Amino acid sequence: MTASVFRFAPSPNGPLHLGHALSALLNADMAAQSGGRMLVRIEDVDITRARPEHERAILDDLDWLGIVYERPVRRQSEHADDYAAALDRLKGLGLVYRSFLSRAEIAEAIRSEEVRSGEPWPRDPDCAPLYPSIDRDRLVQDVAACVAAGQPHAWRLDMAKAIHLAGYLSWQEFGDSLDGPGMMVPADPAAWGDVMLAGKFTPAAYHLAVVVDDALQGVTDVVRGHDLYFATAVHRLLQTLLGFPEPRYHHHRLIVDADGRKLSKSKKSEGLSALRAAGATVADIRRMVGLD
Incomplete structure (x- = not known):
């Protein structure tokens, strides 16, 4: 039987926030539970918005979260x-x-x-x-x-x-x-x-x-917001x-702010790096996104 393949695909146009953390953790958890593979894809096809420093920060955050994924990552700009x-x-x-x-x-x-x-x-x-x-x-x-x-x-x-x-x-x-x-x-x-x-x-x-x-x-399983x-x-x-x-789909709940709006890079929603700097642990992040 072919192993399931999951992917987390952020755009490097800003820092990861709690909504991204939920998506990345769900993909990693489901891949682990099913004995499947976990991929990371950098969606940087729009080179006018993508920044190398954001990609580095994204991968650093994923490593900190303990997410194990196959390397090298796929970058849209190369394809x-x-x-x-x-x-x-x-x-x-x-x-x-x-x-x-x-x-x-x-x-x-x-x-x-x-x-x-x-x-x-x-x-x-x-x-x-x-x-x-x-x-x-x-x-x-x-x-x-x-x-x-x-x-x-x-x-x-x-x-x-x-x-x-x-x-x-x-x-x-x-x-x-x-x-x-x-x-x-x-x-x-x-x-x-x-x-x-x-x-x-x-x-x-x-x-x-x-x-x-x-x-x-x-990719066999698309897990996204x-x-x-x-x-x-x-x-x-x-x-x-x-x-x-045709992949299977799982569209998970969104993490929203105090006003009920989904978190967004464009709205400068608090990033994982800021939470890390403030002393948050991975367990804290999992609890904050409802994955105790």
């Missing part, structure tokens, strides 16, 4: 060719298109449509506005003119075409135990609209990179289109 190959496969299926709009142009298009229709623009499960259809509907000659002019572009998934090709989708969601068949959850990737697969200046966006990485690393629960629909869609295996 642009893998993402390009996956994107090329989707291009070959006719499922992607170039998107040229700037943020300002997107905002203006949405404002204009809301004024015209008198209805609010649809938003995805993360409350971000869906990408308008302007680029998807461009004439071939207009696209060619934009490319010839050197206009930067991203690549987006034509969601309607992709869903039509993939058909019905679902995923296995597990609770605190990975025993049993899990619960089958219907996937609704349409709620996300035409998601970005590669940025104007990055080889892959999150959705494509995480699916490719999990497949190439043989509930904030990514609905994004699983997009990942199942891409796995199906690319012929990748």
